[in-house]
Amino acid sequence: MPLFAAVSPYGLRDFVEEELIALDVKVVKKEERAIYFQSNWLKAYEYNYTSRFASRVLYSFLDFAAYNEEDLYFNTKKHDFAKYIGCDQTFKVDAKVFHGTTFRDQRFVALKVKDAIADQFKEKFSSRPNVDTENPDMSVHVRVYKNQISLSLDLSGKALHERSYKKRLGEAPLKENLAASLLRFANWSPEQPLVDPMCGGGTILIEAARWAAQIPAGHLRDFAFQRWKNYQQPEWEKRKAEIDANINTDVELSLWGADISGQVLENAKQNAKRAGVAELIHWQVQDVEKMDLPHSNATIISNPPYAKRIGDKSELKALYKNLAAALKAKGTWDLWLLSGDAELSKELRLKAKQKIPLKNGNIDCRLLNYPVNQPS
Ligand SMILES: C[S@@+](CC[C@H](N)C(=O)[O-])C[C@H]1O[C@@H](n2cnc3c(N)ncnc32)[C@H](O)[C@@H]1O
Structure with missing residues (x-):
């Protein structure tokens, strides 16, 4: 069963957990600002679409230990990223280092992972997706905790608080x-x-x-997962119609x-x-x-x-x-x-x-x- 993480704003984790339990997914781990859950892809789409409290939803797909830059590069490269996007699409990589031991420089980590993904495409297809830091089709998050590397993909795209009904004209609007x-x-x-x-x-x-x-929080917007090759479009459209019927x-x-x-x-x-x-x-x-x-x-x-x-x-x-x-x-x-x-x-x-x-x-x-x- 795929593993996802619902990222929570400060202080709202209990509400995020309540929503996940109501969705009947299996909560497997809680961190201060994230709750990990196992579910099929449709439920993860549904959580993206309906959550009133989460900031974003990540697909947590790869964990490994890395003691040098080769470990980081080759372990990343082994994962098949062509499952998600094609050469004509775009991606970006962000990295966060917590208690870094071998790796302390987040830009270096992001660059190595970006190279591994780009090289994988070039070797397979003689072509590669471009980097787009503004509005990429696939956003890869890398987390380094000591020597443990975790990679995830961002299903949400724009943060989930952006429901698309506001023009940012008001003074000091709340998320x-x-x-x-x-x-x-x-x-x-x-x-x-x-x-x-x-x-x-x-x-x-x-x-x-x-x-x-009962208007779903994401009713007016779209999500990054809709641009991926593994997007289960007909199944999601059917489920979305059922939700919207309420x-x-x-x-x-x-x-x-x-x-x-x-x-x-x-x-x-x-x-x-x-x-x-x-x-x-x-x-x-x-x-x-x-x-x-x-x-x-x-x-x-x-x-x-x-x-x-x-x-x-x-x-x-x-x-x-x-x-x-x-x-x-x-x-x-x-x-x-x-x-x-x-x-x-x-x-x-x-x-x-x-x-x-x-x-x-x-x-x-x-x-x-x-x-x-x-x-x-
Ligand atoms: C921090 S903003 C509220 C933002 C709002 N929660 C949102 O999400 O857009 C505070 C608002 O109080 C209004 N305000 C200031 N003084 C006021 C007063 N004496 N009576 C009524 N509204 C006032 C301002 O015009 C401003 O729109």
């Missing part, structure tokens, strides 16, 4: 898989009203709507997004339209400090500005203070804020029930949960 995880951490379910009062490009609400409508946008939802900027909100609406959920979200230009919510009891999940990317610190302190005041004034809320600045979240003057460490790009964040006006 789609991180946004989906906030819903999961907050235990949000489609019956609960959900508000994002500083919604930017609308990622959190769009992910909520697509989840509720899409139901005729769902009752109460999703409400606001932002102070009309232009940003316009962008959010366009994103929602491309995402196929335009009808499922209400939008309103509104300053969070004068917030007038259409509900008196809702889950609020938001990613307010923090000084590291946008906004001036003293103005932002006032924003956090006024947000808390607006919520305390009326209603009952389950508030979840993704904050990248402890000094700002202190201004809420609320006691966090949970603090979950996450990463927004390379910014260390906390997802903070505050029950507001809830009976204790």
Whole structure:
């Protein structure tokens, strides 16, 4: 049975594992940022297509020990890469060295593996696929741990958070898989009203709507595996049609997004339209400090500005203070804020029930949960 690895963003590994278990594949090994599983190719395609949390899926096909560059070159060359691509296609090789003993220079490792693949094609076909570092048909990942070399192929291509519904115009947009995880951490379910009062490009609400409508995360995009010679196209198209048959946008939802900027909100609406959920979200230009919510009891999940990317610190302190005041004034809320600045979240003057460490790009964040006006 082929071995695959689901690569997980920081802090989301448990959700990745839950998805794999729900798909009924055999989880064989867990690392901090990856879960290895055995399954047939169709299930691996399905995971690529449907995962809301993973970053990418790799096919882990070769492991060997190497004590010199010949070991690296010849062991790589023994594997038949013509199973995946032809001479008229393209490839690239990336290498990462962890605790390198013989090999410390990742560029050298990548170059040796690239030479082994190119030479294999030249010897067999007198021709070879070109290297394309931008959009290759086959991307080979090499991992060196001490003297152990592991090679894998990237089934995903573009990272899986790129669902293709966003134009990157909003300020500091969240990655789609991180946004989906906030819903999961907050235990949000489609019956609960959900508000994002500083919604930017609308990622959190769009992910909520697509989840509720059972729109597969990868519905609008394609994947690297579709360009390989071993792609099981008819079988996958049949399975994909079965998955897509579950899409139901005729769902009752109460999703409400606001932002102070009309232009940003316009962008959010366009994103929602491309995402196929335009009808499922209400939008309103509104300053969070004068917030007038259409509900008196809702889950609020938001990613307010923090000084590291946008906004001036003293103005932002006032924003956090006024947000808390607006919520305390009326209603009952389950508030979840993704904050990248402890000094700002202190201004809420609320006691966090949970603090979950996450990463927004390379910014260390906390997802903070505050029950507001809830009976204790
Ligand atoms: C970090 S961005 C949110 C990004 C969003 N989660 C996304 O994925 O696109 C913060 C947003 O808060 C908005 N904002 C700033 N001050 C605001 C205020 N006083 N009231 C409402 N929205 C505000 C900004 O316009 C910006 O779009």
